[in-house]
Amino acid sequence: MTEPVKLIGAFGSPFVHRAEVALRLKGVAYELITEDLSNKSELLLRHNPVHHRVPVLLHGDKPICESLVILEYIDEAFDGPPLLPADPGERAEARFWAKFFAEKCLMSVWLALWTEGETRKLLMEDAKEHLVIVETQLKEKRFFGGAAIGLADIAGASVLSHWAGVLQEVAGITVMNDDEYPAIHRWMEDYNADEVVMECLPDREQLVSHFTAIRGKCITAGKSMLPNYLASK
Template structure:
């Protein structure tokens, strides 16, 4: 299908790591797209129409067909536009990438949120847990520039949120001394122009992430 026949829209929000994933993937593929900023306090009728189940961003709409859930969208993009593969082509390497992406979303992210929710001794236990998880992930770099090898791939895109969240949550446990591999990797990501284009303004972004965690900590449960 020629490019001029393609209409690609991305419903996202500027600070969401989940919509940033999709922006990075589309840019890696060189797919022109219209970005539509959603107001999550007043969700648009389009978002509710395209993602009636979760009512969440990101949603990719390709020729009026919606795809929701960031990992599902990444796979869709990789299968629809074959240039610059995001996932490895070998089935076992592909499975390994999917395994670590799931680990980031279902384990590391869940534990990172708990850091924001816990206090005192409980918080210490959660920090130990996330450090163990981050160490396991770091080992996958194993001397490579990126999880994808010598260029950015699926796991790098999925782990992209580390580069800002750690500044809010990291404290003295997520440091270059303790995680040299992950910090080198963050540095490598910062060298990629295309990735930098998807990075929101730093101070504004930090303030937003801090806002989320302050709300989590202070809202009665």
């Protein structure tokens, strides 16, 4: 008997989107359980007792936490198109870029959109340095792994392609200019145009409304509000 697959997520989380894309690419049927991160459920607290963050993948009674860990688990646990290459060196390279997106590029872009003043200026400079590196890597490629979406693409394009544009509109600033980063722009367009990706992209106008409300709370309450929303990874 096939073990049921459930995904504990929250509306507007690009990290939950990562897990959804991976499951859909593999053709895995799953139930999405939507959390209210301001009032976390016992289900989330029980299955992610360390960080209390989404996403959490439940495969039968086995919980898997953190989006990049979930991506690798999905790749190994389910049949379907591989997210990682077969060659060990290419797998290592894909993991490197996934980590780069998580720890360098996305964090500086993300935080630049949620801060003000000198802090924002420094983060934007940092973000642009990392975006130049990504631009260089993508000049001769459709996706990081070649012709098909892979782990590194899900890790990076999942946030940059849909969410960054929304957050730039909400924040009233431009971190990523399409003319400045044409290879990244083409990569993001190809990612968003994929049928599987489109199936689980949240409505843009709903995202704008969602983040506008959250940004207002962040500005009113100060930085203390930021980690609460970033209870996703």
